Amino acid sequence: MIEHKNIIGIVIAGGQSTRMGGGDKTLMKLGENTILHAVLGKLQAQVNETAINTNSDDAGFNIKSVVCFSDTLAGFQGPLAGLLASMLWVRKNHPSATHIVTVAGDSPFFPDDMTMKLLEAAPDGKTIVVAESGGFNHPVFALWPVSLCDDLQKWLDETGILKVMAWVRSHPHIFVDFSFEKEFDPFFNINTPEDLTIADRLYREQQP
Numbered sequence: 001m002i003e004h005k006n007i008i009g010i011v012i013a014g015g016q017s018t019r020m021g022g023g024d025k026t027l028m029k030l031g032e033n034t035i036l037h038a039v040l041g042k043l044q045a046q047v048n049e050t051a052i053n054t055n056s057d058d059a060g061f062n063i064k065s066v067v068c069f070s071d072t073l074a075g076f077q078g079p080l081a082g083l084l085a086s087m088l089w090v091r092k093n094h095p096s097a098t099h100i101v102t103v104a105g106d107s108p109f110f111p112d113d114m115t116m117k118l119l120e121a122a123p124d125g126k127t128i129v130v131a132e133s134g135g136f137n138h139p140v141f142a143l144w145p146v147s148l149c150d151d152l153q154k155w156l157d158e159t160g161i162l163k164v165m166a167w168v169r170s171h172p173h174i175f176v177d178f179s180f181e182k183e184f185d186p187f188f189n190i191n192t193p194e195d196l197t198i199a200d201r202l203y204r205e206q207q208p
């Protein structure tokens with residue numbers, strides 16, 4: 001059985017934000033703070049330990065008591081490279097942790113009970129548990145056994161295939177459906193300035 005205390009939460013935020021026009025979209029303003037603060041706040045409510053995977057040294061990532069680490073592979077190879085960096089970082093810095101839960105740095109509305117539901121659905125400690133909603137899977141939102149770290153490194157070294165689901169499908173995995181309780185998909189991610197306008201309105205509507 002997976003113990004909740006052995007799960008480390010990681011915000012995957014190492015992308016290039018090209019559709020946003022470059023920079024770090026997770027540091028853009030959402031409500032009174034940044035998208036990153038909203039994402040991190042949600043994740044911190046779900047796990048005991050969190051860290052941020054970013055390839056930037058922008059001061060906006062300096063959040064008290066939260067460590068940042070970058071990809072081990074150069075050249076912005078995508079979220080699977082972020083997952084590898086996360087597994088390596090967790091294995092080194094939290095040797096007793098068995099699992100990682102990842103969330104995307106551009107998705108501030110993921111479900112409050114996400115980690116708990118992924119954990120409850122896990123049939124054992126070796127299966128990857130991926131969130132889905134509305135018929136789409138969201139492989140950046142998943143529960144990962146840290147024991148797959150060497151396998152992922154080998155996969156990337158040998159195949160160079162960067163598609164997260166391609167690697168997931170070569171291992172035992174299940175999906176957990178998060179049906180829409182609100183009128184919008186909780187895994188809505190902010191890619192463009194138009195998305196940010198929509199997200200800011202939704203975020204403000206949610207505030208008490």
Ligand SMILES: Nc1nc2c(ncn2[C@@H]2O[C@H](COP(=O)(O)OP(=O)(O)OP(=O)(O)O)[C@@H](O)[C@H]2O)c(=O)[nH]1
Pocket residue numbers: 012013014015016017018019020053054055071075076077078079081082083103104105106140191
């Ligand atoms: N660590 C890491 N994360 C990445 C990388 N590329 C994308 N991501 C993250 O993966 C998630 C989904 O990324 P996308 O929105 O598809 O990519 P993006 O680079 O952020 O944005 P675009 O350049 O507009 O596609 C986001 O949380 C990104 O920060 C990468 O090379 N390394």
